[in-house]
Amino acid sequence: MNRIRILLIEDNRLLREGIAAMINEQADMKVVSASNGNEDIFQKTRTTRPRVVLIDLGLQGQHSLRIAGSLAKEFPELKVIGMGLIPSQSDIVEFVEAGASGFILKDATIDDFLTTIRSVAQGEKVLPPILTHSLFSHVVEHAIKKGKDSLNKTVQMTTREREVIALITEGLSNKGIASRLSISSYTVKSHVHNILEKLALQSRLQIAKQSHDNALNR
Numbered sequence: 001m002n003r004i005r006i007l008l009i010e011d012n013r014l015l016r017e018g019i020a021a022m023i024n025e026q027a028d029m030k031v032v033s034a035s036n037g038n039e040d041i042f043q044k045t046r047t048t049r050p051r052v053v054l055i056d057l058g059l060q061g062q063h064s065l066r067i068a069g070s071l072a073k074e075f076p077e078l079k080v081i082g083m084g085l086i087p088s089q090s091d092i093v094e095f096v097e098a099g100a101s102g103f104i105l106k107d108a109t110i111d112d113f114l115t116t117i118r119s120v121a122q123g124e125k126v127l128p129p130i131l132t133h134s135l136f137s138h139v140v141e142h143a144i145k146k147g148k149d150s151l152n153k154t155v156q157m158t159t160r161e162r163e164v165i166a167l168i169t170e171g172l173s174n175k176g177i178a179s180r181l182s183i184s185s186y187t188v189k190s191h192v193h194n195i196l197e198k199l200a201l202q203s204r205l206q207i208a209k210q211s212h213d214n215a216l217n218r
Contacts, residue, residue: 003027003028003029003030004028004029004030004051004052004117004118004121005029005030005032005048005049005050005051005052006023006029006030006031006032006050006051006052006053006054006117007031007032007033007035007041007044007045007048007050007052007053007054008020008023008031008033008034008035008053008054009035009036009037009041009053009054009055009056009059009067010034010035010036010037010054010055010056010059010083011036011037011038011056011059012056013036015056015106016034016036017034019031019034019054020034022110022113022114023114023117026114028118029114029117029118029121032048032049032050033047033048033050037055037056037059037067041067041071042070042071042074045071045074045075045078050078051077051078051079051121052078052079052080052081052117052120052121053068053071053078053079053080053081054081054083054104054117055067055068055071055080055081055082055083056082056083056084057082057083057084057095058084058085064082064095065094065095065098068080068082068095068098068099068100069098069099071099072098072099072100073099079101079102079120079121079123080099080100080101080102081100081101081102081103081104081116081117081120081126082095082100082102082103082104083103083104083105083106084103084104084105084106085105085106085107092127096125096127101120101124101125101126102116102119102120102124102125102126102127103126103127104116104117156198157195157198160181160191161191161194161195161198163181164177164181164188164191164192164195165195165207165211166211167180167181168192168204168207168208168211169207169208169211171208174188174189174192192204192207195207
């Protein structure tokens with residue numbers, strides 16, 4: 001079996017060694033080099049000939065985005081996967097636009113981590129669900145600004161989410177919404193979180209404003 005050759009770039013030694021050990025336990029993949037990012041990454045890539053590069057988004061003293069973009073451009077056949085703990089929406093969008101084929105959250109399960117590597121190595125583009133929503137929101141936000149479509153046509157809201165939006169617009173609190181819809185406050189919080197993610201917003205006030213501006217609750 002030809003094992004997936006992986007170049008790991010992570011400046012945290014504990015994480016680097018732990019990730020490498022986990023990968024090397026797999027029968028179908030192998031870390032051919034583990035770097036802290038201070039070496040000549042391009043020379044190391046030429047020497048070790050990896051199929052996949054795992055790179056930490058927050059390398060100290062390094063511009064991870066620049067490295068990822070340069071690797072994708074210099075080695076078109078190479079698959080680049082970013083890793084991060086709490087990446088911002090703009091960080092991920094820029095990383096993917098630079099040529100990355102996937103992104104892994106550092107708190108992902110081991111199965112998700114390994115599945116992402118295997119999928120990307122086979123040519124797929126893989127992003128965690130939470131980032132998919134954020135990327136979708138990013139596209140939606142720009143579509144709205146450019147007047148390409150109305151928000152209610154662009155964003156796919158569930159019936160319950162639309163009900164929550166309508167009640168937020170009326171000025172109800174989470175507790176009030178929970179009482180009106182006969183659901184728990186925890187469930188309301190979950191809906192509000194999902195709405196904020198989908199609309200790339202940061203507050204309930206912004207949800208109410210968007211609702212008025214774009215007739216979301218009609």
